[in-house]
Structures are given as C-alpha cells and as structure tokens.
Amino acid sequence: MSATLTVLDNGTLIDFTVDDVMKYHGPGFPGGVAHAVKVLERVLPALCPEGPAERREISVSTAHRGPGVRDTFEAVTRAVTEDRFTVDSTLERTDRGSTLERYVFVLTYRGTSVRLEIREGFVTDEFITLGRKAERTDAENARLTVLKQEMADRLLAAPADEVYDIVG
Numbered sequence: 375m376s377a378t379l380t381v382l383d384n385g386t387l388i389d390f391t392v393d394d395v396m397k398y399h400g401p402g403f404p405g406g407v408a409h410a411v412k413v414l415e416r417v418l419p420a421l422c423p424e425g426p427a428e429r430r431e432i433s434v435s436t437a438h439r440g441p442g443v444r445d446t447f448e449a450v451t452r453a454v455t456e457d458r459f460t461v462d463s464t465l466e467r468t469d470r471g472s473t474l475e476r477y478v479f480v481l482t483y484r485g486t487s488v489r490l491e492i493r494e495g496f497v498t499d500e501f502i503t504l505g506r507k508a509e510r511t512d513a514e515n516a517r518l519t520v521l522k523q524e525m526a527d528r529l530l531a532a533p534a535d536e537v538y539d540i541v542g
Contacts, residue, residue, distance in 0.1 A: 377530070379414050379450055381429035388429070390450050392530060399445040404526035405501075406442020413479045413490055414450060415534035421483040432483050433458040437465040437476040467491060473502045479538075490538040496529055 379390045395407050421427055432451045436443065439461055444454060453459035465478045470491075477492035501521040504514055529537055 377411050377415050377534075379411065379418065380426045381418070381432075381450060382426045383429050385428075387426060395446045395449050398449045399442055403440055403442030403445075403522060405522045405529070406438070406440035406444075407446050408442075408526040408529035409438070409440075409477065409492075410443045410446030410450075412529055412532075412534045412537045413481070414446070416538045416540065417479070417481045417488050417490060420488045420540060421481060421486055427483050430456060432481060433460075435460045435462045435465060435480045435482075437461070437463060437467075437478045439476065472506075473497050473499050488540055489542045491541050492538055493536065496532070496537055497525060501525060 377392055381388055381390075392407065392411055395411065396404065399407055418427055421432070429451045432453060434447050434451065434453045444459065447459055448454040451458070465480065466475045467478055468475050474492055474494065474497060477497065479490045481488055481490075498521065501518070504510065504518045504521065507514065510518065
C-alpha cells in the first residue's frame with residue numbers, strides 16, 4: 375500500500391509519499407517513518423474533515439523518541455523546525471507495557487486535538503528489547519535492521535484505522 379499524505383502550504387497542495395519521506399529521512403528507521411505515516415493518514419481527515427490541513431498549523435506531541443517519526447513529521451508538517459513538535463514522556467501508556475507504551479500521538483490543528491494509540495500486533499517485543507539494548511553485537515544490529523523493515527512492511531500494508539485508534 376502506497377500512502378499519499380496531502381497537506382497545504384499557504385494554500386498550495388503538497389503530496390508526500392512514503393518514498394518522499396524516506397528520501398528525506400534516509401534508510402535508518404523505516405519503521406518510525408511508517409508509524410508516522412500511519413498516524414498522519416489516520417489523523418488528517420479527523421483534524422480537517424473539509425479537506426487538506428495547512429501543514430504549518432499542525433502541532434505534534436508524542437511519547438515516541440525515534441528519528442524516523444520525528445523526520446516524517448518534519449517533512450510533512452515542518453513541526454520540528456517551527457517548534458510545534460514535542461516529545462512528552464507524560465503521554466506514555468505504561469499500563470500497556472514496554473512494547474506499546476510510547477506509541478502515543480496527539481496532533482492539534484486549529485483548536486482540535488486528536489489522540490492516537492497503536493493497536494497490538496504491529497510492534498514486537500523482540501524489536502523493543504533489541505532496540506533498547508545499550509550495547510549490541512553485529513549480529514544483533516543485523517537482526518534489528520531486519521525487524522525494522524519487517525515492522526515498516528507490516529504497518530504500510532495495513533489500513534491506518536487498523537493500526538492506530540483515535541482515543542479519548
């Protein structure tokens with residue numbers, strides 16, 4: 375599934391594909407890119423039902439610390455450089471366990487805020503454990519690279535409303 379995210383920049387339509395964002399981000403964290411793409415696919419129609427939102431009016435708060443997520447929001451919304459992107463550990467859902475706790479996003483547009491949380495089955499325990507390990511062997515780094523791509527593929531193959539729930 376090839377998602378296209380459409381936003382406005384001062385009234386001009388701009389489309390972003392996963393490939394566009396990956397060119398900006400680089401190959402390091404395809405899973406993070408895929409997560410942010412799914413969040414945006416899910417949330418943009420809820421934030422602005424009448425059509426594409428103005429990208430420079432979208433604010434993002436998340437418990438997720440990854441560079442793929444950050445770079446996707448930067449590419450599509452310019453939220454990082456314009457100080458509308460916040461990593462907020464108080465959003466963590468520790469009651470959901472270490473695998474799911476940080477996959478929480480709150481996006482705001484023109485006074486409307488929408489909170490999203492990931493559904494089970496898209497992030498594996500092995501990925502989280504290996505990703506958070508302080509010192510990895512070459513074999514573990516190779517395995518982590520595989521897990522990142524598998525997660526990205528799993529996310530991008532699913533409709534956004536099956537990956538992230540709008541809550542609250």
